[in-house]
Amino acid sequence: MSLAFDLSRTPSFFRDETFRGDFTFENSPESIRRFPFPFDRDQYMYAVNIEQHMPGPPKSATAFPIDIDEHYVAEMADRAKVLAEDPLRCQSLPHMITAEWDLLELLMTSMARDYPQWFSLHRDGDRWHWVNRPLGIDQRFTFGDAATLPYGPMEYVTRQCQGDFCLLDQRDDNLWLDAGIVTSQADWSLDFDLGMNFIEWHGPVPRAHDMGIFERALKFLLNLQIGRPIRRLNWTMTINPRLDTSPENYHRWGIDRTTVTPENVGDKVHLRVELQALWRLPRSNAIVFSIRCYLIKMRELVTVPKWGRRFHRVLRDLPADLADYKGLTNYRATTLEWLAPYDDGAPTSPGFFPD
Amino acid sequence: MSATRYTVRVTEAEAVTPHVRRLRLEPADGAALPPASAGAHTVVTLEANGRTLRNSYSLTAPSLAGGAYEIAVLRSPTSRGGSRFVHERLREGDTLSVSAPVNLFPLHRLARHHVLVAGGIGITPIAAMAEELSRLGASYELHYAVRSEAAGAFCRDLEARHASRMRLYSSERQERLRVREIVPHQPLGSHLYVCGPQRMIDAVFADARAAGWPEANLHAERFEAPAGGDPFAVRLARSGKSTTVGEHESLLEAIERIGVEAPYLCRGGACGECICDVIEADGELDHRDHFLSPEERRAGDKIMICMSRLKGRELVLDL
Numbered sequence: 001m002s003l004a005f006d007l008s009r010t011p012s013f014f015r016d017e018t019f020r021g022d023f024t025f026e027n028s029p030e031s032i033r034r035f036p037f038p039f040d041r042d043q044y045m046y047a048v049n050i051e052q053h054m055p056g057p058p059k060s061a062t063a064f065p066i067d068i069d070e071h072y073v074a075e076m077a078d079r080a081k082v083l084a085e086d087p088l089r090c091q092s093l094p095h096m097i098t099a100e101w102d103l104l105e106l107l108m109t110s111m112a113r114d115y116p117q118w119f120s121l122h123r124d125g126d127r128w129h130w131v132n133r134p135l136g137i138d139q140r141f142t143f144g145d146a147a148t149l150p151y152g153p154m155e156y157v158t159r160q161c162q163g164d165f166c167l168l169d170q171r172d173d174n175l176w177l178d179a180g181i182v183t184s185q186a187d188w189s190l191d192f193d194l195g196m197n198f199i200e201w202h203g204p205v206p207r208a209h210d211m212g213i214f215e216r217a218l219k220f221l222l223n224l225q226i227g228r229p230i231r232r233l234n235w236t237m238t239i240n241p242r243l244d245t246s247p248e249n250y251h252r253w254g255i256d257r258t259t260v261t262p263e264n265v266g267d268k269v270h271l272r273v274e275l276q277a278l279w280r281l282p283r284s285n286a287i288v289f290s291i292r293c294y295l296i297k298m299r300e301l302v303t304v305p306k307w308g309r310r311f312h313r314v315l316r317d318l319p320a321d322l323a324d325y326k327g328l329t330n331y332r333a334t335t336l337e338w339l340a341p342y343d344d345g346a347p348t349s350p351g352f353f354p355d
Numbered sequence: 356m357s358a359t360r361y362t363v364r365v366t367e368a369e370a371v372t373p374h375v376r377r378l379r380l381e382p383a384d385g386a387a388l389p390p391a392s393a394g395a396h397t398v399v400t401l402e403a404n405g406r407t408l409r410n411s412y413s414l415t416a417p418s419l420a421g422g423a424y425e426i427a428v429l430r431s432p433t434s435r436g437g438s439r440f441v442h443e444r445l446r447e448g449d450t451l452s453v454s455a456p457v458n459l460f461p462l463h464r465l466a467r468h469h470v471l472v473a474g475g476i477g478i479t480p481i482a483a484m485a486e487e488l489s490r491l492g493a494s495y496e497l498h499y500a501v502r503s504e505a506a507g508a509f510c511r512d513l514e515a516r517h518a519s520r521m522r523l524y525s526s527e528r529q530e531r532l533r534v535r536e537i538v539p540h541q542p543l544g545s546h547l548y549v550c551g552p553q554r555m556i557d558a559v560f561a562d563a564r565a566a567g568w569p570e571a572n573l574h575a576e577r578f579e580a581p582a583g584g585d586p587f588a589v590r591l592a593r594s595g596k597s598t599t600v601g602e603h604e605s606l607l608e609a610i611e612r613i614g615v616e617a618p619y620l621c622r623g624g625a626c627g628e629c630i631c632d633v634i635e636a637d638g639e640l641d642h643r644d645h646f647l648s649p650e651e652r653r654a655g656d657k658i659m660i661c662m663s664r665l666k667g668r669e670l671v672l673d674l
Contacts (some may be wrong), residue, residue, distance in 0.1 A: 095464040102390075128421075171463050172571050223620055223628050226389050226455040227359035282390040283419050285458045 014073040014134055020081075021227070025241035027300050031070055033354065035296050037304075038233040038273050040352050042313040044322075046208045050220065052275065053277045055227035057353075059078050061275060064114040065229065066107060067292060068162060073134050075184070075243065080181040083159075088191045089246075092179035098169045099179065100154035100283035101144060103288050107157045116265050132160050163275075163292035166190075166339040168198075170285055175221060177201055184243035184293045186236045186272060187327065191239040192247070202296050206321045221278060224287055236326040237335075238272040241295045255282060260331035265338035266299030268332060298338060304354045308342035315339065359455040360400075363424070368447050368617050374430045375476065375508040376442050376460055377415070381423045383450045391418040391456035393487035394480045394548075394564035394576070398454040398622060399425070403440035403593055406604075407611070410437045410580065411622050413480035413550075414456060415509075417487045424453065426506050429476040435580065435603050438566050457620050460548070460576040462487060467544035469495040472534065472559055474551025478508055480576050481550050485517055496520050500535065500551070503527035535562040550576040579647045581662050584641065588669040592634050606660040610674065617660060617674055624662035631660050639665010 017024045027035070056062030061069075082089055092100060106252065108130055112121035122129040126143040136287040141148040149156045158165050158181045166180035182190040193201045198218045208214060224230065238245055239256040260268055275292045300309035315328075316336055323329050349355055367379035383387055391397075401408045412426040421650045428441045445451075460480050468490055473481035478499055488495040497517050500586055504525050524532040531560065538547070547568065556575045561574055583603045590597040590625025591610065592598050601611040607629060610617050620628040624644030633656050636669065642652045644659035651657055660672070 169464055170461065171465065219627070223626055225359070225457060225620070228455075282421075282456065283417075285392045285393055285395070285461045 013070060015070050017071070017074045019074070019078045019241055019243040023240050025071070025074070025295065029303075030059075032138050032296065032300050032303055034060050035301075036233060036273050036275050036294055037135075037307050037354075038235045039310055042310050043317050043349055044235075044314045046211060046213060050217070050230050050232050053231040053279075060084060061232070061294065063096050064110065064281070065277070066110040066114070066161060066290075067225060067275070068111065068115050068118065072162055073324065076135060078162060078243050079159060079181075079183045082158075085247060089183050089248075090158075090181040091156055092152060092191060093195070096167050096169065096284070096286065097146070097153075098170070099150055099281055099284035099286035099288070102283050102286065103165065103167060104153040104157040105143070105153075106279060106281070106288065107161045111161065130330075135160060140303040163290045166289040166291070167281075167284075168287040168289055170222065170287065173222060174198055175218065176286060182246075182291075185246055185291070186238070186265060186274065186293075187245050187247060189247045206325050216241075219286060222268055224278060224280045226280045226282050229277055231275060234274040234276055236272050237269055237328050237331075238270045238295065239331065241270055242295070243293060243295075257327065257330040260334050260336060262334060265331075265335055266302075267297055269298045269335050269338075270295045271298075271301060274297050298335065302339070302342045305342070306348050306355050308339065309344070309346065312336065312339040312343040314341035360452050361386060361455070363388070363451055363453050365445060365447050365451065366423070368445060371427065371508045372506050374506065375427050376430070376445075377425060377427045377508070378441070378445070379423055380451065380453060381575045385503075388418070388421050388453075389490050390426060391422045391424065392458050393417040393462055393483040394460035394482070395456035395458040395483075396460075396621070397424060397456050398619075399426070400452040401437050401440050403436040403444070407437060407608070408435065408437045408440075409608070409611075409622060413460075413483065413576070415479045415489075418456075424456075427476065427479050431580070433582075434508050435583065437580070440629075457626075459621055459626050460484075460550070460574065462548075463546045463572075463574070465544075466546035466572075467494065467575045468542050469493060470537065470541060470545055470547040470548075471495060471497045472500075472532070472547065472549040473498070473553070474500045474532075474549075474555045475502070476508065477549070477551035477555070477576070478513075479550070481548065482509055482513060483516075484548060485513070485521075487522075489516065492528055492639045496522075498522050498524065498532055498534075500524040500532040500555075524534050534559045535565065538563045538566040538568060538591060546572045546574065548574045548576075553579070577623065579623055581607075581624075582643070585666065587638065587665040587667060589665075590669060590671045592671055593672040593674055598662065605662065606658075606670075610660065610672075615674060619661055622639070622660055623662045627659070627660055629661045631658055631674060632656060633658050633670065634673055635669075635671035636665060636667065637669045638665045640670075 012027055061067050108121045113120040118133050120131045128143050130139045146313050164182045168175040169178045176197050178191050180190045202214050206286050245253050275293045277290045363380035364383040365378055366381045369377045371377045392594050396411045396413045398409050398411050415425045415427050428438050430442045431438045466540050470480045485497045504510050524530040524589050549556050560573055586599050586602055594615050598609050598613045600606050604634045620626045627646040641664045643662040
C-alpha cells in the first residue's frame with residue numbers, strides 16, 4: 001500500500017492545506033454553508049442533546065453517516081504526521097480486536113456506498129478489495145485476518161477516515177474506553193483515558209455530574225441498538241486551525257491562546273464543533289464513538305448573519321466555569337468585541353440552519 | 356424506539372427433539388441480516404390466529420458473517436400461541452419479521468475463564484457463547500442439564516464440538532448438576548453465565564454467592580414470556596387512546612394492538628427500555644420485571660409494560 005499524499009494526483013475537490021505551521025486551512029463558501037452550527041437558540045447549557053443519527057438535508061454534514069468533505073486529504077495527512085510523532089495516539093487492548101473489524105466494516109461500507117466516486121469495496125466472502133482513490137490506495141485483504149493488512153484493522157481504516165474514533169467495550173453495566181485513534185481532539189488524551197469507564201473519563205466535566213447527565217446518558221447508551229445510531233454536537237473554540245490540540249502537545253498550542261489581538265480575531269479564532277456519533281457494533285457488542293471535528297474561522301462564521309448574531313450572544317452569556325473548562329477565558333473579551341458589530345440585536349430564527 | 360426489522364424466510368424447520376423445533380432464517384428481500392454476537396436475541400413477530408405476537412428468541416449460534424439466523428423454539432405447554440404456532444403452522448418457505456439482534460447477555464471479554472450453565476431450552480444462548488469462546492480460543496467449560504438426552508436440544512452436536520470441555524447431566528440417568536461443586540474451584544476472574552428456569556438461576560447464583568463469587572461475575576439471561584392475568588383497562592394520556600388488556604396478552608401487546616408505538620428491546624422485563632410513567636392506577640401495580648428496584652416498585656410511578664400488569668380496574672400511562 002502506498003500512503004503518499006501526493007496532492008497533485010487528487011481530484012481538485014480536496015483542498016491542499018495545513019493544520020499546523022503556516023495554517024493554510026480555510027473553508028470554501030459551500031463548506032461554510034454546511035458547517036454543523038451547534039446552537040439552535042441564543043444561549044448554551046448542557047443537555048443530553050442526543051438525536052437519532054438519521055440522514056440530514058442533502059449536502060449537510062449529516063447527509064451521510066460518515067461525512068467526507070473537502071478537508072479529507074489534508075486531514076489524513078495531518079493524522080499521519082501525528083501518528084509518526086506519537087504512536088500512542090492509536091491504541092487497542094487485545095480484547096477489542098473483534099470490535100476493530102466491526103469498525104472497519106462500518107466505515108468501509110458507509111464510505112463506499114455514499115461516496116462511490118472516491119471509494120469502492122468488493123466483498124467475496126471474507127476476501128475484500130478496497131479502493132481509496134483520493135489517497136491512491138488499492139488493498140486486497142482477508143476480513144478477520146489482521147496479518148493481511150499493513151496496520152491493525154482500526155488503525156488501517158481510520159487512517160483513511162475523517163474523525164477520531166473510540167471503541168467502547170460493554171461490560172459490568174458500563175462502557176470502557178478500551179481502544180481508539182485520537183489525533184484531532186479538544187484537549188483530552190487517549191493514552192490517559194484508555195481503560196477508563198464512561199463515568200471516569202467524563203470526570204473533569206463541570207456541572208454535568210451534578211445534573212445527573214452522565215448516569216442518564218450511560219443508561220441510554222447501554223441499550224443502543226444495531227442499526228439505530230445516535231449523534232450529538234459538542235463545541236469549544238481553538239486558536240489557529242489546529243486539529244491536534246492534545247495534552248501531549250500543549251506546549252505547542254497552549255501559548256496560542258495569548259496571541260489573539262483585535263486585528264487577528266477573524267482569522268485566528270475558530271469555533272470548533274464535534275459531531276459525535278455512536279453505533280452499536282454487531283459482532284463485538286461494543287460501541288463505536290466517533291468524534292468528527294469541524295473548524296470555522298470567525299470571519300467565515302459571520303458570513304452567515306444569523307450565526308454571527310447568535311454566537312456573539314452565546315459567548316457573551318456563557319457561565320464563567322464553562323468558559324474556563326473550554327479554555328476560552330483568555331481571549332473571550334477580545335473575540336466578543338470583534339463579534340459585537342455583527343450583532344445588531346435583531347431576533348434570530350429558531351433552529352441551527354442559516355436563514 | 357424499537358429495533359430495525361428484517362423480513363426473513365424460514366429455509367429450514369427441523370424437529371431437533373419432540374418438543375424443540377429449530378428454524379433457520381434467511382433474508383427474504385435481499386437486505387442482508389446484520390452479524391450477531393454470542394448471547395444475542397431477536398424479536399420474532401408471529402401472526403398467529405389473527406393476533407400479533409412478538410417473542411424474543413436467543414440466536415443459537417453467533418452469526419459473525421451475517422447471512423442467516425438460527426433459533427430453537429420449545430413447545431410450551433402454557434403457550435400463549437407463539438410456540439404452538441411455530442410448531443404446528445410454520446412451514447419452510449414462510450416469511451417472518453425479525454428484529455436486529457440485541458445482546459443483553461454478552462460474554463465478558465476480560466474474563467479469565469468462562470463457566471457456562473444451561474438448563475433445558477436455556478441452551479440456546481449458551482450454545483452460541485460456547486461456540487464463540489471456542490472460536491476465540493478462550494478458556495471455558497459448559498454444563499448442560501437435560502431431562503433426557505432425547506429431550507435435550509443439540510446434545511450430540513455440542514458434545515462433538517466441545518468434547519472434554521462439556522458435561523451433560525441427564526435426570527433420566529440420575530445425573531445431577533451440582534453447581535456448588537463446580538464454583539469453588541474456579542480461578543479468580545472467572546465469570547459464570549446461566550440460562551434456564553428461574554429456580555435454576557436462583558439456585559446457581561445462591562451456590563456461587565455462597566462460594567464467595569462477586570456479584571459482578573454472575574450473569575443470567577432472565578427473560579421469560581409474559582404470563583397473563585385478569586383483564587384491565589388502559590388509557591394512554593398522550594395519544595388519547597384506550598383499550599382493555601386481555602387475559603392472555605401483555606400490556607405492551609395491547610398498546611401495540613391499538614397502533615401506539617412504545618419502546619422495547621427484550622420483551623422479558625430485563626432491559627428497562629419499556630419503562631413507562633404511571634399517571635394513575637385504579638388498583639395495584641403487579642410488577643413482574645427484573646429491572647425496577649424495590650424502592651422504585653414501592654414508589655408506584657413507573658411500570659415495565661412488557662411484563663407487568665395492573666390488578667384492578669384502570670391504568671393511565673404517559674404514552
